[in-house]
Amino acid sequence: MAIGISDRCRNIQPSVTLAIDSRAKQLRAMGLDVIGFGAGEPDFDTPKYIKDAAKDALDAGLTKYTPVAGTLELKSEIQAKLLRDNGLEYELTDIIVCTGAKQCLFNALSAILNPGDEVLIPAPAWVSYPEMVSIAGGVPVLVKSNEADGFTVSAEELERHVTEKTKALILNSPNNPTGCVLSRELLKAYADLAVKHQFYVISDEIYEKLIYDGGKHVSIASLGDEIKAQTIVINGVSKSYAMTGWRIGYAAGPKNVIKAMTSFQSHTTSNANSIAQHAAAVALTNGERFMHESLMEFTARRNIMYDMINSIDGLSCSMPAGAFYMMLNISSLIGKSVNGKTINGSDDFAGALLESKMVAVVPARAFGDDNYVRLSYATTREKIIVGISRIAEFVKECE
Numbered sequence: 001m002a003i004g005i006s007d008r009c010r011n012i013q014p015s016v017t018l019a020i021d022s023r024a025k026q027l028r029a030m031g032l033d034v035i036g037f038g039a040g041e042p043d044f045d046t047p048k049y050i051k052d053a054a055k056d057a058l059d060a061g062l063t064k065y066t067p068v069a070g071t072l073e074l075k076s077e078i079q080a081k082l083l084r085d086n087g088l089e090y091e092l093t094d095i096i097v098c099t100g101a102k103q104c105l106f107n108a109l110s111a112i113l114n115p116g117d118e119v120l121i122p123a124p125a126w127v128s129y130p131e132m133v134s135i136a137g138g139v140p141v142l143v144k145s146n147e148a149d150g151f152t153v154s155a156e157e158l159e160r161h162v163t164e165k166t167k168a169l170i171l172n173s174p175n176n177p178t179g180c181v182l183s184r185e186l187l188k189a190y191a192d193l194a195v196k197h198q199f200y201v202i203s204d205e206i207y208e209k210l211i212y213d214g215g216k217h218v219s220i221a222s223l224g225d226e227i228k229a230q231t232i233v234i235n236g237v238s239k240s241y242a243m244t245g246w247r248i249g250y251a252a253g254p255k256n257v258i259k260a261m262t263s264f265q266s267h268t269t270s271n272a273n274s275i276a277q278h279a280a281a282v283a284l285t286n287g288e289r290f291m292h293e294s295l296m297e298f299t300a301r302r303n304i305m306y307d308m309i310n311s312i313d314g315l316s317c318s319m320p321a322g323a324f325y326m327m328l329n330i331s332s333l334i335g336k337s338v339n340g341k342t343i344n345g346s347d348d349f350a351g352a353l354l355e356s357k358m359v360a361v362v363p364a365r366a367f368g369d370d371n372y373v374r375l376s377y378a379t380t381r382e383k384i385i386v387g388i389s390r391i392a393e394f395v396k397e398c399e
């Protein structure tokens with residue numbers, strides 16, 4: 001008999017996206033031309049000035065342990081960024097640097113949750129939130145939204161799910177997977193709710209720099225002193241500076257929470273990579289031109305994808321206001337058949353599309369809604385045109 005693994009790990013849901021992803025890789029390895037709409041990262045290379053900074057860090061011998069919560073250099077740049085972009089004033093001791101925004105989120109949940117504490121998560125939501133909450137001992141409470149409401153949950157609906165065990169609310173604006181950007185008014189209503197019921201807000205702002213059509217990002221922490229004292233702001237350089245592989249994220253929040261996150265991290269991974277910390281500090285000083293250019297390119301890609309999808313009979317999508325994802329509504333195809341197989345949900349749709357047209361999409365069952373698949377437009381315009389044309393052919397074959 002094998003020696004068992006923990007219940008905690010056994011209960012982690014396998015990533016639904018993984019099956020599609022590994023099949024897409026298999027097909028590519030067979031020499032087939034697979035178009036991938038699954039990417040969760042910008043396809044651009046990291047800007048040169050940032051790569052140069054990493055080389056400088058190596059040459060300067062910045063190869064040793066740094067303070068657990070991050071170097072003074074990077075924390076100072078983060079402090080300046082939060083003030084400049086978000087109107088948020090933090091002391092250096094209110095900031096921690098982690099190995100990606102993902103580690104910030106897990107540190108934060110580990111710092112605040114006791115077993116059984118509930119965490120509200122408006123859905124559709126990024127797959128990792130519920131899993132992280134469970135691993136940290138909490139109970140994820142998904143509060144479903146729908147497309148007709150712009151994939152947002154009203155404060156009243158959220159309040160219906162508040163119990164005496166509610167410890168936190170996770171917000172993600174701009175949102176993965178819906179592309180929704182929360183308005184100041186809605187954020188204010190959420191803030192009032194959090195203050196009234198005394199729970200934390202974990203505000204994941206990783207897609208902050210990807211907002212289209214002149215829209216403006218608002219951090220919920222900037223809406224007053226009371227809500228700021230209950231909010232843990234999460235951000236990082238992964239998506240805005242095309243630095244996903246560098247693994248630098250940061251969090252700012254109440255001193256006791258940041259202190260607890262730092263203690264937790266001190267016994268798990270210690271500091272984030274020293275070279276990447278220097279590069280991230282330099283990234284934060286000077287990225288406006290790069291971010292403007294990538295925003296323009298993402299806007300063009302979004303528009304092409306949106307127009308093409310909405311011209312296909314049987315499919316539709318709403319215009320995303322931020323991030324680089326689109327929710328493709330496949331509800332009218334549920335129950336239909338293609339190549340003798342019935343489409344019972346988003347897994348079937350994604351599987352059949354990949355096998356017959358070599359297009360990889362992410363089934364949104366993973367995000368909490370089986371009537372959708374998620375498309376990422378972090379890929380070239382040419383690939384978007386070819387891929388969506390193939391989807392149109394696929395839909396014609398559904399009967």
Ligand SMILES: Cc1ncc(COP(=O)(O)O)c(C=O)c1O
Nearest residue numbers: 040100101102126176236238249
């Ligand atoms: C909503 C959201 N938060 C956090 C992350 C993780 O960011 P990082 O690469 O900095 O860990 C992602 C990555 O896909 C994401 O989509």
